[in-house]
Structures are given as structure tokens and as C-alpha cells.
Amino acid sequence: MLRPEVTIERLHAGQEGKLPGHYGLRVTAVAQGRVDAELEIQPWMHAPNGFLHAATVILLADTAAGYASFAHLPDGAKGFTTIELKSNFLGTAKEGTIRTECVAEHLGRNTQVWSASVFGPEGRRMALFRCTQMVLW
Template sequence: MAATGFHTADELNEILPGTLPGLLGLVITAHEPGRLEAGLDVRPDLLAPNGYLHAATVVALADTACGLATRALLPDGSAGFTTIELKSNFLGTVREGRIVTVATNAHAGRTTQVWDAVVSDPASGKTIALFRCTQSVLWPR
């Protein structure tokens, strides 16, 4: 599979085993250019020692959704991308169930892309985190 271009949710799910998102149990549920939905089931091994969902689990879900979605909007001729900045605001947490995210593109330029993701608890409808990242578009040397 090419590193860039549009891929269906099923195609993206096929590349996750053997990676951190695969280890976390992340599943892509929908993908269209500029938007990607994903989720994961909360398990005891994804919690922090305090018994709440670990912040890194939330960031991994949001960052993966934004990163996989970035691929569909890369300019022709680019070699890929890398995350150069990310920020999260945590508004809530869960101890069990499922969390989901919707990643949307805010800017898709020739040198950078900016993505927003909202992570939520579908059982309660509450927002768990707001996430934003900037991707640097890489060009062949």
C-alpha cells in the first residue's frame, strides 16, 4: 500500500496490526478526504495507575486518526508527512466502555496540514478531549 493517497477504512485497518494503534485496538470506522472516524474499547491495560483512562491512550487515538487522514490530502509529489506539534485539552474521562474520535481537516497546504479531533464517550455523549495537531509535509530530496 502506498504511503499517500485515499484509502478506505478497511484498507487502513489492515495496516494497523503490529503498530501502536493496533496494540491499542484502534479501529477506523469511516474515512473520506478531510474526515476520519475511529474508536477503541477501553480495557484495564489502557488505564493509568489511578484507574482512569490514560491520557496517552486518548492522544494515540486522536493522533492516529489525524495522521491516517493526512495521507489522503497530501499534495502530489510529496513523500509523506510527520507530526511537528500537537495539543490536547482533557475535559473528562472514562473507566470502561468505548471512546471514539472524529478527525477533521482545518488546513491542507503545500507545507503543512492542521487537523482537529474531538474524542468522546458515545455512551454518555460527553466530550473527553479536544485535540489539534500540525503535520509537516515532506518532499523528496
């Protein structure tokens, strides 16, 4: 169940001075079973080959999954930790905004599973991501 106190503003305030804040990640939606986010590609996010570094794509998807887990923690849970993540890269970009749509696959008492699609500036899917979180009690 979505925790009503978890808002976009609260998530943004919590990332100040942290890695997602340095990347300029912006949450665009928090809803039941879903978190969407985006970031603007900067040249310093490129790999030596001149294309977007895979770590930037993972940061976007993994942060959305983490925020989604936080927003959907069961009553009484103290937090969560990632126990597995996987990414499949289908494309890349050099500039523009990339965005992710992260949706719940499983919201259990002890684990959560989130799937995210990352889309490039032209709206084409550029990565698939899956993350399993362990709920901490």
C-alpha cells in the same frame, strides 16, 4: 484532496503489529477532510488512579490525524511528520468505547492542521486535540 486508494481496510492492514493495532483502534470513516475512529477501553489502558490513561486518548486522536494526513497528502508528497500536537482533557472514562471525529482545518502544500474531538462512552466530549503535520517531499 482525498486520495481514493486510502480505504479503511488499507489503514487497518497497515496498523497490524503496530501501536494502534495493539490498542484495537478501528477507523469508522474516511471522507474528504475527515477521519473518524474508535477504540474499546481495556483495563490495561488505565492509569494508576483507575481512570483511562491520557496516552490512550492521545493515541486515538493522533492516529486519526495521522491517517487523515496520509489520506490527504498532495500529489507527489512522500509522507508527513507531526511538528506539533496539543490536547485539552475535559473528562475521562473507565470502560466502554471512546471515539474521535478528526476534521481538517488547513490542507496546504507544506502543512496540514487537524482538529479532533474525543467523545466518551456516553457521547460527552472528553478531549480536544489539535495536530500540525509537515508534508514531506
